[in-house]
Every structure is written in C-alpha cells, then in structure tokens.
Amino acid sequence: MIHEWLLDGSLALLILTLAVAVLYVRSLYASIVLFIAFGLLLALIWARLGAPDLALAEAAIGAGLTGTLLLAALGRTPVSQRAEPAFSGARQYVRSGPAVVLSLLIFWILLQAVLPLPEQSSAVVRAAEQHLDAAGVAHPVTAVLLNFRAWDTLLELLVLLLAFMAVRQLLPSLPRAPEAWPLLLGWSCLLAPLIILIGGYLLWRGSSDPGGAFQAGALLAAGAILLRLTDLLPAMGWHHAWVRLLVLGGCAFFLLVGLFTHWLGAGFLAYPEGWAGPLIILIEVAATLSIAITLTLLVIGETREVRG
Amino acid sequence: MTAWLDLVLTLLSWSLLLCGAFFFIAGTVGLLRFPDIYCRLHAVTKADTLGLGLLLPGLALQADSPDRLGTLLLVWLLVMGSGATACQMLARYARETEAPVDDP
C-alpha cells in the first residue's frame, strides 16, 4: 500500500514542480523544453491510471508534436519579444496578490464541485460493456471512438481540418531548415521504416488492444516531420493532388459511410449488423492517413502556398 | 531448486536495477553541476547509456514472455541511437555557434 502512495506522491510532486517551472522559468526556450518533459510525465501518469491509449497519444501528440510546434514558433519569434516583459521587481509581488487570491478561491470552489464525484458512478461503463460484443472491435476505447460515439470522432476530424484550413491562411513562410548533419540523416533513414512499421502495427492492434487511428496517425506524422526537416522527403503542400485526397479522405469517407448507413435505414453512422468490423477498419485507415498528413502540415507548414 | 533459482534471479535483477538507477542519478547530478555544455552532455549521455544498459537486463530478468524481451531490446537500441544522435547534434550546434573551446 505504502509503495503505491510513494509512486503516486512522487508523480504528483514532479508534475506540479514541472508545471510551475514551465510557467515561471526565465528563458522561453527552457520553458518549452520543460513542457515537453511535462508531457512525457503526463503520459506516465496516464499509464499509471490505467489508460495506455492516452499514454500513447500523449507521448506522441502532447509531448512530441506540441513540442515541435512550440519550438518552431519560438524560432519564428524575434529575440526582442521572447522575454516576459517586466518579470522582476518588488512591485510585481504586490501586483501578484489578486491573481493568487483569485486562483485560490477558484481552486476551493472547484474542489467543492469535484469532491463528491468519486462516490457517484456512471452508467455508461456498463452500457459500453454490454454492447461491446456487437461493436465489431474488441477494444472498448476503439469501440467508443468509432462505433458508439462515432459522431464525436467525425466532428473531431472536422475540427482538425478546420484548424488546418485556418493555419493555411496565416503566414506560410517557414524559414528553411538548415542542411541536416550526416549522423541525423543516417539515423532518420534507419528510423523511417521502423516508424511506418510501428504506425501500421498500432493501427492494426487498435481493434483488440490499446492503440488505434489517432496514435498511429500521430506517430506517422512525427516520422514525416522528421524526414521533412532533414529534407529526405520532398516538399508537400495543398497543391499536390494526393495531399488533398488524403487530407479530405478521412472526413469524406466517414461522411460517406454515414450517408450509406442512413440510406440503408439504420440511421446516420449506425452500422448494419455484421458490417461494423470491416467498416471500422476502413474508416480507421482513412482517418489515420488523414490525421498523419494534416498534423504534418500543421507542424511544418507549407511554403509559398497562399501567395503563389 | 526452482525457488532457489528464483531468489537468485530476483536478487540479480534488483541489484542491476539499483545500479542502473544510481548511474541515472549520477548523470543527472552531472547535468546539473557541470560548468559547460560539453561536460554536461558527456555526463548525461554516458551515465544514462550505462544506466539504461543496466536497467534493461534487470527488467529482462523479470520478463515473463519472449515478446517482452524483444520489446526491451528494441527500446534499448532506439534510446541509445536517439541519445547518441541528439548528443552529437547539440554538441555540434554549440561548437558551430559559440566561440571555439581552447584545447588544453
């Protein structure tokens, strides 16, 4: 018993310390590097809380891709604007009073809201378990994502597409990455096939074990970003027909399936009996490719797109 | 006989794990205390590689299936390769952007 609390306690202490350090460390670069460490520690906590799907997704998306995004944004921020303005002096402490009081007040209010929650139980768990046999996949999280609450996943793909469309409109020029050094080139060449293999494995495994379209997509995106930054992969942009096809393919296929099932009479995205398994696999493949390409383009951006 | 073997394996595994943890801590202390980037990289990459090399056999002795051994081997190779590549990139970047270090 005591060693369990030792683990939970040290995880909590570490995550709180890291959060404070991320927010208030002086250099912005250090803050971003600490944020990546924060994401990795969070992945460890998800694993501790029995959520391996989330641990995979957090390590790939929360720590890896968000870290790359932040570093890219830092590279594009002029040095004069990196510093936190007026971050020292006695007046700061006086001025920080209200913020601390407000935060503590909100903390107390939220605690009152949260404390009774452990006693209540949700009926959803049992409902999900009961219908798992008919879901077409054996892993409950994948079943929820692509069958019981497929609507959420469809809308989430649309959010990703929307963000991509919005980012395209803004400042497309990414400073060219410097030529990659030989060791990095060699290591990337070694990693690339492995990443594709593991991405495919995660996707395939998602139907019975932790894994699935999001984790696989994020991993493939990470690989593509690495190859793109080392210039091993040619530039890709919206003007390529295959990019458009893959980015839109996820949403389009999902919507088509929805319309098809509606036409069959089962209702929008209610799969007919016996069809759930294969349909989910097909949707997952399309979604994985779409997520991978969209995330890649979100992170590395496109060059000379909008102006051209 | 098997109970005795189990005991030896457990003891061996835990001593390897503890040694590995010791080297990780030593590397971290070096990272925090050493003066410049080259010393820090030296401390953290070497000590961590050794620490990992001790942790993984320690975990492998407790593994219950051959798959687990394969995963551990893959983890070992990937982390070593990434660590070496990252170390080289950081050191080379530091060398190209900062003033050259005086060789003794």
Added chain:
Amino acid sequence: MTQVLFYLILGVALWVLGLHGLIRLHQPIRRIISVNIMGSGVFMVMVALARRSEDPDPVMHALVVTGLVVAISATAFALRLAVTGQRSEEDRE
C-alpha cells in the same frame, strides 16, 4: 483518501496553476503553454473519473483522446496567430 480523489485534486491544482499563469504571463507563447497546462488538468480530472469503476471507463478515455487532438489543433492555430501578430508588430516598429 482514495487514488481517484488524489488525482482529481491534482487535476484541479494543475488547472488552477495554468489559470494563474494565464493571468500573470504576457508573452503569447507562454500563454498558449498555460492554456495547454489547464487542458492537461481537465484531462486528469476526466481520467481520474474514469478510474471510479473496476474497469476504466472507455467513454472518458475516448473523450480525452479526442480532446488531445482538438488541443493540438487549437494550439497550432493559436501559435500561428501569435507568430503572425509578433511579425506585424515588428514591422510597425
């Protein structure tokens, strides 16, 4: 105190820390990081709630996976906006 309660409180604490950072910090990238920390706090509350039953609640886990992807979409957009803003500010000076 149970493990669920412990992580619930930890999640709320992370959220409030992020909120405090959002109030106190001015640099845009730091503010975006603060919002991300608040998001992590929310996710932690949800994952802790998923632990209430014997088998973890798959619905909560699915929602958090969805949330992670939405969070990175929003972060990418916000960062691009922030960088564009900084650029135009620099041009004006």
